[in-house]
Amino acid sequence: xxxxxxxxxxxxxxxxxxxxxxxxxxxxxxxxxxxxxxxxxxxxxxxxxxxxxxxxxxxxxxxxxxxxxxxxxxxxxxxxxxxxxxxxxxxxxxxxxxxxxxxxxxxxxxxxxxxxxxxxxxxxxxxxxxxxxxxxxxxxxxxxxxxxxxxxxxxxxxxxxxxxxxxxxxxxxxxxxxxxxxxxxxxxxxxxxxxxxxxxx
Numbered sequence: 001x002x003x004x005x006x007x008x009x010x011x012x013x014x015x016x017x018x019x020x021x022x023x024x025x026x027x028x029x030x031x032x033x034x035x036x037x038x039x040x041x042x043x044x045x046x047x048x049x050x051x052x053x054x055x056x057x058x059x060x061x062x063x064x065x066x067x068x069x070x071x072x073x074x075x076x077x078x079x080x081x082x083x084x085x086x087x088x089x090x091x092x093x094x095x096x097x098x099x100x101x102x103x104x105x106x107x108x109x110x111x112x113x114x115x116x117x118x119x120x121x122x123x124x125x126x127x128x129x130x131x132x133x134x135x136x137x138x139x140x141x142x143x144x145x146x147x148x149x150x151x152x153x154x155x156x157x158x159x160x161x162x163x164x165x166x167x168x169x170x171x172x173x174x175x176x177x178x179x180x181x182x183x184x185x186x187x188x189x190x191x192x193x194x195x196x197x198x199x200x201x
Contacts, residue, residue: 015057018049018057019057019058019067021047022043022047022049022054022057022058022064023064023067023068023071025043025046025047026038026043026061026064026068027068027071027109027113028046028109029042029043029046030113030116030117031109031112031113031116034116035061035065035116035117035119035120036120038061040054040055040058040060040061043064062124062126062127065117065120065127065130066130068113068117069130069131069134072131072134073133073134075104076104076134076138079097079100079101079104080097080137080138080141082096082097082100083096083097083141083142083145084141084144090144090145090146091145091191091194093145094142094145094146094160094190094194095187095190095191097141097142097145098160098164098186098187098190099183099187101161101164101165101168102164102167102168102171102182102183102186102187103168103183104168105164105165105167105168105169106168106169106171106172106179106183107172108172108173111168111169111172117131138157138161139154139157139158139161140154140157142157142160142161143156143157145194146160146194147194147195160190160193160194163186163189163190164186164190167182167183167185167186170182171183
């Protein structure tokens with residue numbers, strides 16, 4: 001006779017899957033229509049659930065944005081772990097991260113959603129704060145890969161991150177060949193900018 005799981009466990013799993021589906025649906029609508037143009041009713045309709053059911057999971061769009069922030073953290077975690085892996089030299093880690101982060105930033109869906117969230121973060125500091133922790137970890141991990149003589153490693157790390165992000169965004173609508181060239185040029189620039197010292201450190 002097959003062992004049956006407690007009903008409460010099954011109910012929790014079902015609720016978690018429903019929340020995940022709602023977050024993914026909301027993200028696709030934010031990309032398609034914009035954050036402000038998307039209402040809770042729109043999200044419920046596309047998700048195929050009642051408005052009251054949606055409010056059982058999320059009290060408003062800010063809570064959905066918070067859930068998207070958690071997803072971003074999960075998405076970036078493997079990249080950050082490799083960047084923080086001190087068994088490799090700093091230049092190798094930095095360039096591997098640069099390539100992977102470029103690929104993420106050049107994804108049309110990621111770029112569109114990021115643009116919506118950044119715009120909303122300027123208007124709403126509460127939303128901006130949701131993404132600060134992941135950003136701080138990104139900056140610190142990149143700063144740790146920079147030369148030891150850097151006077152302002154956090155500022156330099158922000159410049160490196162900005163270059164990768166902007167290069168990725170510029171590659172969104174380009175063909176595969178052009179995207180590859182942009183990534184190679186960006187990585188070469190990063191390597192020159194941080195210096196040859198890192199190849200051995």
